[in-house]
Amino acid sequence: MAVREKATILDIAREAGVSKSTVSLVLQGSDLIRPETATKVRRAIEQVGYVYNRGAANLRKSQSNVIGMVINDLTNPFFAELAVGMERVFQSAGVVPFIANTAENPVRQEEVLRSLMEQGVGGLIISPARGTAPDAFHRLELAGIPVVFAMRRLPGSRIPAVAPDNRRGAMLATTHLARKGHRRLAFFGGSPDLVVYQDRLGGFREACEAEGIEPENITVIEGETNRRGGMACLETALAAPNPPTAALCFNDAVAFGALLGLRKAGREPGRDFAVVGFDDVAEAEHYMPALTSVSVNTDGLGERAAHMVLKMMQSGTTRAEDHVGAVNLVVRESCGPARTNKVENAR
Amino acid sequence: MAVREKATILDIAREAGVSKSTVSLVLQGSDLIRPETATKVRRAIEQVGYVYNRGAANLRKSQSNVIGMVINDLTNPFFAELAVGMERVFQSAGVVPFIANTAENPVRQEEVLRSLMEQGVGGLIISPARGTAPDAFHRLELAGIPVVFAMRRLPGSRIPAVAPDNRRGAMLATTHLARKGHRRLAFFGGSPDLVVYQDRLGGFREACEAEGIEPENITVIEGETNRRGGMACLETALAAPNPPTAALCFNDAVAFGALLGLRKAGREPGRDFAVVGFDDVAEAEHYMPALTSVSVNTDGLGERAAHMVLKMMQSGTTRAEDHVGAVNLVVRESCGPARTNKVENAR
DNA sequence: CGTCATATATGGAACGTTCCAATTTTGCAA
DNA sequence: TTGCAAAATTGGAACGTTCCATATATGACG
Numbered sequence: 001m002a003v004r005e006k007a008t009i010l011d012i013a014r015e016a017g018v019s020k021s022t023v024s025l026v027l028q029g030s031d032l033i034r035p036e037t038a039t040k041v042r043r044a045i046e047q048v049g050y051v052y053n054r055g056a057a058n059l060r061k062s063q064s065n066v067i068g069m070v071i072n073d074l075t076n077p078f079f080a081e082l083a084v085g086m087e088r089v090f091q092s093a094g095v096v097p098f099i100a101n102t103a104e105n106p107v108r109q110e111e112v113l114r115s116l117m118e119q120g121v122g123g124l125i126i127s128p129a130r131g132t133a134p135d136a137f138h139r140l141e142l143a144g145i146p147v148v149f150a151m152r153r154l155p156g157s158r159i160p161a162v163a164p165d166n167r168r169g170a171m172l173a174t175t176h177l178a179r180k181g182h183r184r185l186a187f188f189g190g191s192p193d194l195v196v197y198q199d200r201l202g203g204f205r206e207a208c209e210a211e212g213i214e215p216e217n218i219t220v221i222e223g224e225t226n227r228r229g230g231m232a233c234l235e236t237a238l239a240a241p242n243p244p245t246a247a248l249c250f251n252d253a254v255a256f257g258a259l260l261g262l263r264k265a266g267r268e269p270g271r272d273f274a275v276v277g278f279d280d281v282a283e284a285e286h287y288m289p290a291l292t293s294v295s296v297n298t299d300g301l302g303e304r305a306a307h308m309v310l311k312m313m314q315s316g317t318t319r320a321e322d323h324v325g326a327v328n329l330v331v332r333e334s335c336g337p338a339r340t341n342k343v344e345n346a347r
Numbered sequence: 348m349a350v351r352e353k354a355t356i357l358d359i360a361r362e363a364g365v366s367k368s369t370v371s372l373v374l375q376g377s378d379l380i381r382p383e384t385a386t387k388v389r390r391a392i393e394q395v396g397y398v399y400n401r402g403a404a405n406l407r408k409s410q411s412n413v414i415g416m417v418i419n420d421l422t423n424p425f426f427a428e429l430a431v432g433m434e435r436v437f438q439s440a441g442v443v444p445f446i447a448n449t450a451e452n453p454v455r456q457e458e459v460l461r462s463l464m465e466q467g468v469g470g471l472i473i474s475p476a477r478g479t480a481p482d483a484f485h486r487l488e489l490a491g492i493p494v495v496f497a498m499r500r501l502p503g504s505r506i507p508a509v510a511p512d513n514r515r516g517a518m519l520a521t522t523h524l525a526r527k528g529h530r531r532l533a534f535f536g537g538s539p540d541l542v543v544y545q546d547r548l549g550g551f552r553e554a555c556e557a558e559g560i561e562p563e564n565i566t567v568i569e570g571e572t573n574r575r576g577g578m579a580c581l582e583t584a585l586a587a588p589n590p591p592t593a594a595l596c597f598n599d600a601v602a603f604g605a606l607l608g609l610r611k612a613g614r615e616p617g618r619d620f621a622v623v624g625f626d627d628v629a630e631a632e633h634y635m636p637a638l639t640s641v642s643v644n645t646d647g648l649g650e651r652a653a654h655m656v657l658k659m660m661q662s663g664t665t666r667a668e669d670h671v672g673a674v675n676l677v678v679r680e681s682c683g684p685a686r687t688n689k690v691e692n693a694r
Numbered sequence: 695c696g697t698c699a700t701a702t703a704t705g706g707a708a709c710g711t712t713c714c715a716a717t718t719t720t721g722c723a724a
Numbered sequence: 725t726t727g728c729a730a731a732a733t734t735g736g737a738a739c740g741t742t743c744c745a746t747a748t749a750t751g752a753c754g
Contacts, residue, residue: 055403075629369734384732406738407712
């Protein structure tokens with residue numbers, strides 16, 4: 001099949017015997033056009049194999065309905081789940097979001113943002129890469145593009161964020177461990193360049209204090225936020241002179257790593273050492289042992305962020321209220337003898 | 348900070364005291380421009396906070412360097428890994444690919460493709476959604492856009508594909524099970540509307556025959572290609588009058604589900620029932636028990652597909668040779684007493 | 695059969711870029 | 725100094741769309 005020249009609305013107009021303006025109106029679903037004419041035009045569109053040129057349109061329209069989702073790590077199931085939650089909202093709004101992965105690399109993030117801006121996105125949802133400079137999104141603000149942060153926020157930024165109540169989640173989990181009788185607690189994984197880390201660690205410390213855990217019995221071990229990081233943290237912890245008996249992990253990936261490390265060290269997760277995760281990814285329920293974790297309602301947060309950016313685009317504003325999502329502790333088997341699957345609800 | 352009107356090359360030209368043509372040349376890195384002039388222009392670009400308008404440029408240029416990656420299921424770690432492998436190649440080529448998720452839904456896939464075409468993509472990598480109509484990509488061919496299929500192919504299509512040697516992988520795995528002494532084998536998960544399924548099941552059957560497995564001892568159970576599907580398959584299999592003692596699973600997700608099902612049924616994976624996966628995702632190595640799986644070199648295939656589409660875009664062709672990737676069986680612990688981690692290489 | 699309001703349809707300018715052809719500037723030899 | 729080739733710069737048309745202002749068709753009413 002020969003490749004025809006790309007068809008334009010002029011070709012459609014010729015085929016249908018109308019003017020280009022009429023075709024344009026039909027494409028936009030205007031009711032200024034007589035139904036029969038519209039039908040004729042639509043038939044012509046089929047005929048010539050027309051593809052709408054959004055770039056040309058945006059040249060005049062100035063506002064576009066393309067949305068970009070900038071994700072820091074797509075191989076982390078948590079963020080993949082988040083992305084899918086957002087997509088659902090966009091789909092029902094008739095928008096196709098473009099997803100781009102920054103692989104936790106601020107330089108790559110810069111490229112990705114530039115590319116999306118060049119493409120003329122009308123709005124963005126960003127989960128910033130670790131180590132993002134405070135002014136990294138200044139250009140977006142200048143350009144007046146609506147932006148929402150998802151899950152992570154940036155220190156001095158005025159960009160609205162959608163995130164779970166990290167502090168409270170960490171307190172819930174830590175209190176649970178203390179009430180189970182653990183008196184030497186650890187916090188595994190993450191590093192202070194993330195605000196999320198500050199929040200979760202802050203909640204952990206606060207709960208430790210409230211439960212009367214002695215400061216010398218608190219171990220904080222930074223590390224990568226993936227399985228490997230979790231294994232490393234566990235090894236370090238067990239090698240200490242006075243090792244902890246339970247750990248709250250920065251996220252579920254770290255927790256899985258810690259569980260793995262326990263097995264490797266010949267300890268029984270739950271009985272010999274309690275582990276709590278954070279995020280409650282789908283896998284947590286199916287893991288062996290099932291992981292006790294702080295559920296952040298990933299889907300709900302994704303939907304919230306998506307709605308927020310849509311509304312901002314509609315109203316042409318670049319400001320919005322932060323949203324702090326409720327959290328639950330979902331108790332499973334990874335920190336003690338399996339009991340009934342009690343769920344302690346957040347307020 | 349007030350939102351300035353969007354700056355164009357004309358603003359830059361005014362700021363730098365040159366013509367718009369000069370600015371355009373600088374943007375394209377032409378060596379027709381005197382270095383000092385170029386520096387002056389670049390400074391002006393910084394000044395005015397300019398964002399390149401790719402839409403306007405494509406209007407004249409007709410060929411674009413935007414690439415789309417259409418993935419059938421981003422929450423499946425296998426496809427996420429694949430996407431990341433491709434990204435690496437694109438990154439070093441200075442291209443930012445846009446990822447779009449179809450969630451295994453042909454209708455959504457249609458929308459996604461339309462949107463990408465409107466955006467003016469210069470090339471596409473597609474892992475088609477299950478149940479995609481044979482002529483779904485006809486418009487792309489008409490438009491002369493280079494397309495490469497990744498991992499999945501479509502029955503009657505002339506679009507080049509990059510995929511592992513599924514048949515051989517399935518044979519390797521099945522032979523392994525038979526040599527371990529299993530005489531009643533099952534194939535878990537998947538459904539015939541996928542070419543991949545045909546290939547893997549075909550390899551399974553061929554190896555069964557070669558190893559002299561009686562047809563009445565072969566169980567094939569279709570199912571979802573995720574954990575849940577794997578659990579369901581296992582339950583069905585064990586409920587049969589003459590249940591199998593080992594299963595090759597359509598992919599690793601199904602295999603994880605089967606392992607989970609075994610635990611639930613009080614059987615010991617490996618000892619009571621052997622399980623082999625397919626794809627060898629990162630998690631396989633870390634699972635408990637570690638999953639024996641057919642490694643397909645996910646990263647390598649991703650890179651291959653990326654290079655292929657780049658080359659096609661460069662040479663302006665829409666045809667290329669299929670690539671069939673080598674496979675290995677990676678033996679771990681899920682089908683029998685842990686031995687040394689022997690790797691049987693494919694030719 | 696006019697007249698007018700309303701419903702439809704249309705031409706043309708504008709959007710921000712590229713690229714050709716044309717023009718101006720530069721450097722160098724005579 | 726002039727002449728001339730090479731280097732550097734520039735104006736203008738074109739790309740495919742939208743949208744305003746205008747034109748034409750339709751129908752209702754006197």
